[in-house]
Amino acid sequence: MSPERQSVMTQVWRQMPFIVWLVALWMLLWGQFTVLSLVTGLLVSLFVTRVFRLPPVELSGRVNLWYGLVFLATFVGSLVRGSLLVAWQVLNPSRYPGTAIIAVPLRTDDDLIMTHVGVTASLIPGSLVVEADRDRRILYLHVIGVSSDEDVRLQREAVQRWESRIVHAVGSRAQLEQIRAAGTRRPGGTPS
Known part of the structure; x- marks a missing residue:
């Protein structure tokens, strides 16, 4: 795997809790917990995190x-x-x-x-x-x-x-x- 691809994968992995939160928020806003709302929420969250280039949320990686x-x-x-x-x-x-x-x-x-x-x-x-x-x-x-x-x-x-x-x-x-x-x-x- 190239270093650039590995860097992108690391960034996506660090953003994963944020993406999961956006998908959950999307599903709550639509009031539907279906496969379609999950897929569209995932697409919207990936779009938002890639297009708007929000600063990365640095999580501690520790949850108690x-x-x-x-x-x-x-x-x-x-x-x-x-x-x-x-x-x-x-x-x-x-x-x-x-x-x-x-x-x-x-x-x-x-x-x-x-x-x-x-x-x-x-x-x-x-x-x-x-x-x-x-x-x-x-x-x-x-x-x-x-x-x-x-x-x-x-x-x-x-x-x-x-x-x-x-x-x-x-x-x-x-x-x-x-x-x-x-x-x-x-x-x-x-x-x-």
């Missing part, structure tokens, strides 16, 4: 199913809890739920992890990512239900725990080490 399940269970629990909390804040007119924009420094330097953390934080009712500073690895979130510095600290730590769960589920070994090293430091970056 246990931590993936822990992430999923915790996420569902947080969705329910966040929904109930926001509903209570809306139904309780005697108490104004304070709001804040908070900066959350992430401990890993990876665009995909940052995206996963941002999406996770935004999907949980009560918080929304309003900006992402990619160079400094900081997510800025608009949060409701914040009335003190302690609430801000707790929200920041909650987002960093999401980062930790995501890295444990799909992050590289180097990212795991970054999370572990940062675990001995306070969120502000100073040693405990």
Whole structure:
């Protein structure tokens, strides 16, 4: 096999999870799980990844199913809890739920992890990512239900725990080490 062909095959193999995701998304959008939708989804995903020349998504190649399940269970629990909390804040007119924009420094330097953390934080009712500073690895979130510095600290730590769960589920070994090293430091970056 020629080096050029091997390079193309390596690139396609690295993009395979992304292609699988696009095919699944295609099938969900059409609401059909048939051979025809599978084939057309595959063709569309190959077309999108080849024609639009998106930057390659560098995956760690590591998936931990246990931590993936822990992430999923915790996420569902947080969705329910966040929904109930926001509903209570809306139904309780005697108490104004304070709001804040908070900066959350992430401990890993990876665009995909940052995206996963941002999406996770935004999907949980009560918080929304309003900006992402990619160079400094900081997510800025608009949060409701914040009335003190302690609430801000707790929200920041909650987002960093999401980062930790995501890295444990799909992050590289180097990212795991970054999370572990940062675990001995306070969120502000100073040693405990």
